[in-house]
Amino acid sequence: MARKVTVAVMGYGVVGSGVCSILADRQAKTSQYAGCDIQLKRILDVKDYPDSIFVNLFTKNFEDILEDAEINVVAECIGGTGVAYKFTKALLEKGKSVVTSNKAMVAAHGCEMLEIAKQNGCHYIFEAAVGGGIPIIRTLRNSYACENINEIFGILNGTTNYMLTKMRYEGTDYNEALEDARKKGYAEADPTDDVEGYDACRKIAILASLAWNRFVDYKDIDVSGISKITAADIAIANATGNVIKLVGRCRMDNDKLYAMVSPVMVREDNPLAGVNESYNSILVNSDNLDNCMFYGRGAGRFPTASAVVSDIVDVASGLSPIYYNWKADETVKVESSDEFYSEFFVYVETDDTVKAEASVKELLRSKAQMIEIQDNELKTGAVAFTTSKMCYRDLKVTLGLLADMAGKVRLCMPAVI
């Protein structure tokens, strides 16, 4: 145990303070596993923490970390792409490895950071950036190294899943659910990033980049969030044996990449339907392993901090640095979500359910599977069906005709059957 790894943590917020606490509590275990002494030396934060047990480690001066030759691993827990960007870049240029939970940074500047790390022989790794406590990134790297991945989809945002769970089980409307999520500390003052799907979008872009080892720009992905989901939509889901989930998906098909974030109808007996509260879940479909699903805490202090610590331990263990083949100027083209093949759920309001059902069958034939509506009130004024796999562009044409023939298409979204 002569070798020593000296760690600094930048940002003493929810995740950063968790990282410090785990490193301190579990020093024997981390050091034993890594085969070297792992020592926390510095914590960077703008605030004062006079009562912290780490009081002697705090600094407000980034140079204290950058210029300390002893520090070789830094956990970036600042978040965002402002000062965190500047600091991460400077550290990697000095050859110091950086581990992070900062998905905004990885999604926006992952290419650049990996390139700088490569030039300087150090690590830039980010197990905690997707799925919080779910060990998905390391698993994609190791267990999927020799798999051909077809598709990844998952519930990637804890805040919106908490809200949708509440809406489902308690019948609350969107605004109440949001208010409750704020009270519980799941939603931020400005919830846009979560509720509009941008957070899930960054995560699915990172997963796609890992799955096919080429950089996917999250800005190229079509996103729709949950802010338009109403209590009435949830009632329709309940009445048709479904659950609405916000899902990020990406698929490689004939060398074309499809990706999108949107609300999805998940059939009640699908394992994804049972992913409740702030839990996340990621399903990977690949040629030999078929479907694997990884489920766990998508956020939260200790799950995320544990993932950051596992990266610190990986670096300390002397694992060879991993440089993905991402290039900022060679991003993969993302096809329009209109071209995304999926099953779809459609709910049509109509005065004449017999005629509407006949119209569905005439237009879609064997592609449509009617669903029984298990709610007497809804039943009299609507029909519901799922389609077999088709692209949204084709479905839209059909739905236009259906509206003319049978009634108002009240709800249409991708389905997971």
Added chain:
Amino acid sequence: MARKVTVAVMGYGVVGSGVCSILADRQAKTSQYAGCDIQLKRILDVKDYPDSIFVNLFTKNFEDILEDAEINVVAECIGGTGVAYKFTKALLEKGKSVVTSNKAMVAAHGCEMLEIAKQNGCHYIFEAAVGGGIPIIRTLRNSYACENINEIFGILNGTTNYMLTKMRYEGTDYNEALEDARKKGYAEADPTDDVEGYDACRKIAILASLAWNRFVDYKDIDVSGISKITAADIAIANATGNVIKLVGRCRMDNDKLYAMVSPVMVREDNPLAGVNESYNSILVNSDNLDNCMFYGRGAGRFPTASAVVSDIVDVASGLSPIYYNWKADETVKVESSDEFYSEFFVYVETDDTVKAEASVKELLRSKAQMIEIQDNELKTGAVAFTTSKMCYRDLKVTLGLLADMAGKVRLCMPAVI
């Protein structure tokens, strides 16, 4: 790419032939990832395969592998603890790494094999031995290295899960379900190992040994299988919003190890309830990551073979060998399953449901939660409830009193709420 890793596969059955096929199809990918050339050189099998594309690689003589200095990694896909034991031991003694899907071997002789591997500086690894295509073993090793694991439980046997799924959705009885599983190739001619829970028992013993890094002897674990589960039991589960699953569980509590395999009542909205057909699912609860669940194909040619190949690639990558701290003469004591703390599901047949409910409340007070029976026929003659966490020993005393006061305890099993 000067370095070269030369592989032999022993046993050309379902898994072994899958391993050969993946190694051949994906040579570029495996070699690139491992950073060295991975070459399949020999296949050992007692049968002839004149039409195989690998026809030139077959041998019936183990010495052709053992004495070939070029072969440094061997995939043992023979199964069982007979000839596979002799061969594995001889190979490790020669310093050749062995990777395997053979859970019977790992559960019975894992200690010895790891010890021999350690003495000879080679690997003995077994990602495919538990959960087939679910990357659970590597994940426990890496992502859980610095976690304190509290409990693991899971659906670990695909055959029984297939049967229970069929019984649930189609109302078939046990014998029909077994017959169907045989036809589909899920159940063997002698299904004892699967249906009596012995297979799940070996797997939970391996997971427990990994979780707490001390060897757990599967023979010390109380096991009950599904052969006594009737269509009537399934109807009770359906009527109370539950699903019966065969679950292996282990828990470390105050330095005491509890482990058991038994049918369990899982509430419909728990993610485990949605694990259907031959899928497996493993839930790990640990202090920082809280609950994580890993779901996938628990068996089958390609999922299992892919896991074996991932181990070959790990060895080829130059990963340092992992030697768990297992000692055959220092196994952990497993507490009696009577001491296992769990929620329980209880179903009591009675002529007087009002009196029975009163008796339950008198005996268990706030520890019992009545469940509505959603079946008019069952409803009139029974009450059902779940208990909060208690040990089975205490529950048995209560159930004895309850039988005297209220009616016949028709069904009692651990519950997952």
